[in-house]
Amino acid sequence: MSESAIQIRIGGEAGQGLETVGQLLARGLVRCGYEILVSQNYMSRIRGGHNFFSVVMDNEPVLSPASGVDLLIAMNGETVIRHRGELREGGHILADASQVEEDAEDVLAVPFSELVPEKLYTNTAALGSAAALLQLDREIFENLLREVLGGKSEDAAKKNADAFAGGHSWILDNSRPLQGPPSPALQQGERLAMSGNQAIALGAMAAGANFCSFYPMTPSTGVALNLAAQAEELGIVAEQAEDEIAAVNMAIGASFAGARSIVPTSGGGFSLMAEGISLAGMTETPLVIVLGQRPGPATGLPTRTEQGDLQLALYSGHGEFPRAVLTPGTPEECFDLTYRALDLAERSQSPVMVLTDQYLADSIRAVALFSLKDLPETTKPGTETEKPEEYVRYAFDQGGVSHRLLPGTGTHLVVADSDEHTPDGHITEDLSVRTRMVDKRLAKRRVLEENAVPPEMDGPEEPELLLLTWGSSKGAVLRAASDLRKQGRSVGTLHFRQVCPLVPEQFLPRLRSAGRTVCVEGNATGQLARLIRQETGFTVDRLIHRYDGLPMDAETIHAQLD
Amino acid sequence: MSESAIQIRIGGEAGQGLETVGQLLARGLVRCGYEILVSQNYMSRIRGGHNFFSVVMDNEPVLSPASGVDLLIAMNGETVIRHRGELREGGHILADASQVEEDAEDVLAVPFSELVPEKLYTNTAALGSAAALLQLDREIFENLLREVLGGKSEDAAKKNADAFAGGHSWILDNSRPLQGPPSPALQQGERLAMSGNQAIALGAMAAGANFCSFYPMTPSTGVALNLAAQAEELGIVAEQAEDEIAAVNMAIGASFAGARSIVPTSGGGFSLMAEGISLAGMTETPLVIVLGQRPGPATGLPTRTEQGDLQLALYSGHGEFPRAVLTPGTPEECFDLTYRALDLAERSQSPVMVLTDQYLADSIRAVALFSLKDLPETTKPGTETEKPEEYVRYAFDQGGVSHRLLPGTGTHLVVADSDEHTPDGHITEDLSVRTRMVDKRLAKRRVLEENAVPPEMDGPEEPELLLLTWGSSKGAVLRAASDLRKQGRSVGTLHFRQVCPLVPEQFLPRLRSAGRTVCVEGNATGQLARLIRQETGFTVDRLIHRYDGLPMDAETIHAQLD
């Protein structure tokens, strides 16, 4: 984040259309060439309460949420009261004149009710005012409005355009533009404004996922809805299940019969899937689960964020079987790792988990267009065999990963069993077969290790301070490291994009070469730090953590480092 | 196990009444003053197949299952075929003449069909023959038969007595008694013949458990059935639930309303309870789950044994909250630790897990009568308060464990919530309350640590070799250590009766003082060894393990040590 970065906060009640303004502003800024980080902060309610969007705009990548507000867009009075204290020197409040009484110098009380054709359009007018204040390219926003809100009806398109124009003009007439917004970044080719959930759905589509069974649960429902929206065009079965147990078992059944399955959920739902995960392990059926974390235990804080379910993902399901756990930290990684997860699940015939959290799932950033043509081919199950009579599903002689045929694609028979089984899939109580089958299943760990994504390293080879982290805390760590380097300190970073299986050679030398190691996690107990010690014996020197429901940010790291 | 110990094996089909013979022999031997270890080996079927009981009788405690058979009681031909190879020098086969053809010197083909009034009583006759061969006190067995099988009808009692006498006399008339059975141990006061499951049920009853919700699952159903059998006398609600999710939630509801709850299950059912465990963590409701392990993943080997669910017990349930995991290794420890678990759950207002496995659950040993009068008092929830209007369930100022009142026992109101909540139990989204509540819940870890059962140590202070283990592998480890000591080696043992929370001061010095450390576990991946490294950084030198469905034994340890 550069010196000239600006934070815009849009606050109001649930139901006031904040989400629309937030999304439009995000996309508009990206089209204008800015880097952004748009994070959502909402309560578990549909109307009322207090929700807000934070939009950081900059001319270099925005890594971490930050404090301080430069432009507060207040859709109601409460927003002013709650966020005034965060206003930075020279910041402005853009408020609906009919909602706020305040009459301070820094308050621009816009008479939205006079500027819009109907109250419904207040949010579009606010967008217009913001665009004017920030000196953004008007035409880009007008086009965007037409594309996004114009589809419904001629009338609505016109009213939105009018509202935008009203808000825009009022600022031009009554105020000066904001001091020093960043200038757009240099052209970097086409870009998208995309959240983690959207990137996961897109990555799944690109990998050919065509079966999504789900039970709605914040913050992961969006993954399913994004897939459902494209169901017809892409041929995706997106089936709402009666509960999470059904969701995971349906996905396993679909996968067994040849679909590429993905199951989005959150902690509570994931807990319910434990037995199903074990079933995927035993039957060696590919399964991808997206676990969007939120603060627990139990129902916890449904609309907030946390990184508290790492150990759950590592160990849930009874018995012993291999698995992989991927932990993206940005929308780009969400896309890449979901793509990879779907391939890896098939390649290793094992359950693969993708861990996100509410912050990553919902926050929007500018990302470069994905080059779909360059994606590697993915692994596929077989449909035919030369000697169908001889086919056995769990053959021992193929190094753990036996040849997986689909049922009903030839005269061969496919038998899968949740009991311990012989190579032909039939239930057995022969204890020597048992041992060999356990060994065969565990041998697949090698496949997973060979495909393990190494942690991402940054900074000097032998840093005085090494910050390690996983998943969505990545940005905060990169930012904090960059801040510290500016102060002249030697700081390295290590971001785990995959936490299981861990391949010590990929990171242990770096841990050992650091002067001091600090693990940064969005949970109370330091789950990655414990895992590293379990797998390597290496003890991290310190833990920096946060578990109040908000995302990790650079400021928290700085505060706890001192 | 002494030199004179004898192993008796009783084999046959499911449905031939093996269990009755096994149980009667066990109790009779204990009454005669012997030490025993009776382990069951059965297939997942009701009739047919091949099942067997192994009975070791000795004059000193029998620690580990062992190989070699001295007396094979074959209820069918298959038993002879399967187990003949295990017969030791001088061993005998006692067989039903109508079932076996074999006519070797060591085969005593008893014409049971001629000795019993009806085929049904063959097993009792076999018991009579065995008693005669082993020179056991006839009267003790006759009394036992009357007590156990006499209740049904006069007629049945008589027929059993006749069958026993028939089998007994035939041996006296046609054979010599077995060479060198051990002589009974010195009187040690009154003793019981008890399995792990029975000891758990008894420990629960002693601790005042009065609510058991369960869904049948091998090997834990017995715990529930033992409680159900006493339901009326002790006032225990033993309710079969529609599924395991219901079982755990019922137990939580009952506990909330003042019952003392216990929920027996196995891996698959435990997996389904994960969300409920998290609920107990969040609502701070006492909950005891008995997890009887069997080989997984998924359905696995339903009637065999394994220690593969340690990590599952440690981490299942989303979010972060404290818990305890107790791991008894003998029936005595089953009793003690279940008693303790029920108290600890209330004392810490947390979920507490007791881990057994099929071997421990089903195997019968001689144990000294428990001194019920000397049991410590258990913690109880409150029912009254002086200022009912001021009562808040989750008060912050009581060091983690807030005062727990029951609902409906006064005019106070008790509000418990699965969402994050304020001290009065109501749902909140105040993020500073969140942090304090997380801290409050995690502070209970101290209570758990203060009450942690230290690992049991045996052997020299600074052994050359230290064998560490947990749960049911204890006996095998003690036995192996004793064997090795006899060979002049310096061997220590460390048995973890509790694996969570671990208190490093309780065992780390011992680990460090050992020349070499070897962890012995009934699983494939070495879960305790990993846990110890996670919690202490200490790396165990080696792993000895077994995962073929059979219990750990001293022979496996010796074989893998070399």
Place this chain on the structure above:
Amino acid sequence: MVSSQDFGEFETAWCPGCGNFAILEAVKRALADSGTAPHQALFVSGIGQAAKSPHCMRCNLFNGLHGRALPVATGAKLAHPDLRVVVQSGDGCTYGEGGNHFLAALRRNIDLTLLVHDNQIYGLTKGQASPTSSAGHVTKAQPRGMPSDPFPPTAVALTMGAGFVARGFTGMPDLLAETIREAMAHTGIALVDVLQQCVSFNRVNTFAWYKQRCYELEADYDPGDWHAAMQRCLEWGDSIPVGVLYKSEHRRPLRSYYPFLEKEPLYAQKRDLDSVERIMREFE
């Protein structure tokens, strides 16, 4: 005398115009009318908009997991039978995630009142179809319209042998309060499926939609006639009967299986070590 005010007034998190407000009021009135003081009642709820209701009144409360209110309530009622237990949750919570417990609780005939806020939608998670959503109902999760016919809660309860089956509507508040009161007075499980508008996410079954169709059962309707009740349970579409559809006390509630519960609740029963001693000696 207990009055509706004893249950307090609290801030709620619901949308203005939501049907939950009317149900909350009806519950308070029913409690007051049946002379139940706040500390005598235990509410158990799941997760959803409906499930937040008991947070908005004074009572004992266990607000558990999504779909799992019934087993918690079953455990609590067995442990402490003197409590008046009310389970309050949404259609998704009760008939979706909690479907198996719904069946089991009906069979168990556990003595509690099951109040389902049936808005035919998942409210809290922003408008996916629920089991009671109509066929064809379009949502973001069902973009081509709900493919299945709706779950018929009252008919299933009747088929399962429930002894008290009723339907309520937020637009008939007096009848609703009275129905809930009657349900509380019933021994055994009593289902009240309450039709409730969700102004934010259900644009199909609006208040007006229900208003147009709901009618009160005739004064001479006989709630003891099972077949007539089945007819009314299945009546849905142009007209929807509201009130007590079926009522009978022919089934024993579960509690009678545990005779010792008649003496005292579980927390008050003394641990009987003499009996434990006797039981232990069975293993001698």
Place this chain on the structure above:
Amino acid sequence: MVSSQDFGEFETAWCPGCGNFAILEAVKRALADSGTAPHQALFVSGIGQAAKSPHCMRCNLFNGLHGRALPVATGAKLAHPDLRVVVQSGDGCTYGEGGNHFLAALRRNIDLTLLVHDNQIYGLTKGQASPTSSAGHVTKAQPRGMPSDPFPPTAVALTMGAGFVARGFTGMPDLLAETIREAMAHTGIALVDVLQQCVSFNRVNTFAWYKQRCYELEADYDPGDWHAAMQRCLEWGDSIPVGVLYKSEHRRPLRSYYPFLEKEPLYAQKRDLDSVERIMREFE
């Protein structure tokens, strides 16, 4: 031509005299009669004695978890609609642990045959009560007799709008084979609840007990009459009607919600990166 022998003969793990043998034979005959070759059929089962059945014949098989056969089958059928999918499991598995999936599958009207081996007991775990155990049935887990009335599977299926509801009995093997064949021919979910003796653990509902009570539906019985069917579903005790109780194809099976499935099964559909590209650009 497919014949019963094509499905092979295997060793089983059942008790001699168990009703599972008769059901296994009936299934093979029904498959043969409907011209289904082993590789065209996918059997999905849960856990229990009944659930072991498909291990004893040649077919594609997914033997999953206790209670979870239906969702696995649903996923498989949606992924590969050409497979003839049969779900085979016990009463405990289907109506107990799997109760919620039973309700949901009926509502979904997924195109499969649901064959429940209803021995009114948990066989594999040695004789605890199942949801269909009679009231008063004494077991080790219910030492004072089952306190609840049994779950009525056919009546619930009918109430849920199922289009094919039948009852079978192992003592009427020809009728059973024919009923299963008819169920397989039905489009949408078809329930066959098969009364089956458990010689080891159910001493109440023995073969003789069923034999005495079961009668075949009259030749002129009209399986299209819902109310008559309800009457017969509820008929239980001295006489128990056996055969196809209800049949109607008025409901669309779930598959029609996914029109692209008519083209090809999911495994055969090509990944369409051009469409993905277009969708990606919606985020520009």
